[in-house]
Amino acid sequence: MEGRAARERLQGQIDTIGHIMELTGCPSVGIGVLHQGQTIFEHFQGLSDVTRKVQVDKDTCYMIGSLTKAFVSASCGILVEEGKLDWAEPMATYIPFHQKNDPVIAQRACLADALSHSSGFPQIDISWYGADGESILDPGDLLHVTSHMPVFPDFRAKLHYSNWPYALAGRIIEAVGGNDASDGWGGFVQKRIFDQLSMSRSTTSRADLVDRNFAEPHTVLSSRQPARLPVPDISSKTITGAAMAIWSTVPDMLTWSKAILERLKAENQHDESKTTTSRVAGRSALGNDGKDGDHGDLRGVNNGYTDSKRTQDGWPARTTDLTSSEPQMDLKMSTPGEAVRKQENPLRQVLHITSHRFPITDDTVHENTYGFGWARHQIPSCHLGWLSINGPQKCHIIGAQSQPRLLLYHGGQVTGYLNSIYVFPETDSAIVVLTNAQSLGDCSDLVGQALVQALFKMEPELDFRSIAASISGEHLLRFDEMKTEYESNRVPNTKSPDLREVEGVFMNSDIRVKINVSRVGNENGRLEMRLNDRESQRHRLQHYHYDTFGFLPESRDEKELRCLVDYGSYQQFLLSFVRGEQCEITGLEWVMENGFPPLRFERLSSD
Template sequence: MWLLARLQALGPIISQICEIAGTPGLSLGVLHHGEVVHLANFGVRDVDTHLPPDEHTAYVIGSMTKAITAAMIGILVDEGKLTWTTKLHDIIPTFQRAEYDPANNITITDLLSHRTGLPSYDAYWLLSDNKIPITRADAVPILSHVPIAADLRTEFVYNNMAYEVLGQVIEKVSGANYSTFLTNRILNPLEMTQTFYTTLPSDFKNVAKGYNALQNASVVSVPPPIYGDDVLMGAAGGVRSSVHDLLILYNAFIDAAGSQIQGRTLTIPQNPLRQLDHIFQGKISLPPSTLLEASYASGWGRLQLPLSNKLGYDPPMSTLGVGLPSRLCLHHGGAIFGYLTFTAIFPETGSAVVVLSNSYSLVNAPVLVGHLLIEELFGNTINVTDFTEYAKTAARTNAAAMDNIKIQLIQNRTVEEPANPLQAYVGTYYNSINNFFIEIRQKDGHLAVHFMGLEGFDLEPFQHNSFFWYMSYDELARRARLAGFPMEYYIIEFAHVHGEGNATDDPGSDGINALRWKHEFALKDKGEVFRKRNRLDEPFGQQKG
């Protein structure tokens, strides 16, 4: 009873964090020694109807989906249909990189643990209004095309596209689509009736509607992310689930790990999870700031507590678990426009914490609340002032992100007029594999940039042959766009490319036939080059040259 009282006593500070962050609704659950010891819900799942959430409310769980994808791979490995060292090109032959590129040898484990060394190119699909303009068929060509950010198996380079491709591996090897395999092999055995892949049944009404927070912590509704049949990124972040179902799932993870790693007797006879000895094993180190372990496993971050600033805090907070016995924490968060989520499991004590929210907020409320729950669960004293002051500081910092970007852009601006007539820049520019394009249009005496034909942002002269676009924090929130990119993301630089050579920053008399856009910050380069194409009457994806 003392534990329940401690956890229940967190209610006022959790409500305060939600208010500061701009989080309309939040649901949480705590598992300890294999038993659900606490459930709580805050706010509303729908701002318009004022309906409250409960433990059965379905939220988009974002990248917490990755642990589910890893579990599905584990089942296939256990059945001998895959091995952890199976190379991607042996399952999907269309994955082809340059002949001597070590990335040709990427394995299933490399994809699961973000150690491929390849960047994700999330800007290709994270555009406006949660619309995804590229298809699942584009994922393997993109993974084949992206430059190397780090040598294979040497550094942690987070890659959502890798998990999309893993979803396709599951389908190829199993002969079933992702949703069917998930339902038949995991959800049905565990009786998880409130978990769905990308699309909710029409008769399921207990759903948390997604919102983005504005600078003043009010919220705006956004379209559902990663939604629909055969949508890109489902295996990376498209599952919808509830606190009730996720506690069942994480209890099954703990149960299977106890059996397969420690030789304990299963407490869930129908437990479908397999190969937990490999799935929970650390595969690649995270950037070190501790003498204790910090690594990524397969769909899980792996931490040895106590540990400072390893659960997503920015700026950092106090150390998690200081003064307590060291213990293993497996954790993951989810962040997709409309939703933030967090989970952590502790196999040694049969414990799990789940926090789901329906807002991409000014502060990562689920991580903050998760930290609170973990400290109370294991008997640490909570300094309420530390948490509330951190939330206020982080909210102010994040709300000012775009104001600071605008200051940087203006400070670095060197021209008021472009170097060439506006018409010289107009055109449609394609990446090297012709599955992503950027349109530059002229209207009313200025240029605008349109990504994949979905949206338009006015361009202003920046430097010699470069322009910038800008939106306020609130404008980005309304359009479900990320406000956290560096200044370079908002700059379009025009150039001339000679044959297969490098882009020339000053096109001179050769004319403009390319642009450069810095959208991937895992790469230490000046940005990706997109070439102008003239044959826009051809079906998209068939242009040559």
């Protein structure tokens, strides 16, 4: 009876879904809902390709972006269960990893650090993901780049969301996975997860599917009309593919969600056989030999650690005595025979994987934390949506007057696609929303939250049509706001250097990025930059002020059509040339991530 009523409430959202799609410009959406372990709702609407006018259906494949991270974490869980990996063992045990800028990271950073985004790595995605969706670094550069790139100074003290640690996890899977990983981490996921769960339309490389039933990538222009984009140059064979490369369908993602829920329940029941305390997911002990290695109870504001002190084994020093009624869960290797085994479900260590590791924020009294490829929220939460381009909607909180619920959540963004997954362990429920546009606001996030609200009859009932209208309007204005900030920070009437002075080749050998700066033709009034000798990576340079040049696109549509989605601040569009003691140009500085120090590029040649 409850299932039928829930299905009717979800069907009642179809008009709202259509309005959200129209407001955000999203060409298609694929939706699936599990409740009490059963599929109760599927809905497919819109076009997979606006140029070919092809309708989506249940077999349409979407690129799921960062939802890939949970599959990589699950692969690690399988290998931990088999004794081939240890959550707490330094990554350098498995691959030739070091970190020249922080020896502690080199010595201590383990798989648990990588998967929980607590290893100190920044994003700097524009170092590898170029214009037109092209990967501009070779996968063979991964270990060099991650070993040499600058890092944040707060290892194991703060969450820094980054794709690089998951790329390293993929390399570790390849190193220890044996024959199952002979084709890399992607081959392991295929053999050990997709094949065993009969996820027949899921793949780590688009080329592996024989038909053309793909939702093609789009952006949304200022006219609110969708436009085609190039297919992202991301797969299991590209440098950060392990963070975002998977393609899948709604039915396959529901199969995945059900496997997660079943395994959580099985492992929880097994855990209850050893303790009288039940839980959905417990605390974790990441340190070796019992040294202050646990994270403590991260559901409150104070997690009991300082940012300035570390214990001998590298974990933040504890300043308070944290206690919890929940049993501790050792992250050391489990004995394979101890696990509850179901032949049809290959997943292992899911309780570990979905446990809380780090708070995503300090301004909350509810749980808002990150595990291994999954965020955990106790809703109502003003932080739900932080992994969406919409960001946390602190003025629009679903279920503000409803019963609190534990939610496992992730967003998946890659150029031309925005996706969301919500898993509720207490009711065996899951909601999957896949879309194929870098739209005016995240359609998948809006639709997903509207469906969560309807599924659980949450109060007060929010009007997601008006919320979508507000968010889409904000996204339309973002480029104009960036352009205004760009202009307002320019110092007017400064003299441009002679363009012949700044011509040359500039290199950051740490991240393997080269910048060629040259005049256009024989003109003295125009410059351009080219990244890593790739013709597709040309940008016009215009004098900004003093010795700084900018390459901000002329319009929002140009920025979108060139797939420059990772340029979120005006500073990222500026190159500041640096002079030496003789006033000669010796290098340049580029802010490649907002809030992170600029990276220095040394001049190699003036030819």
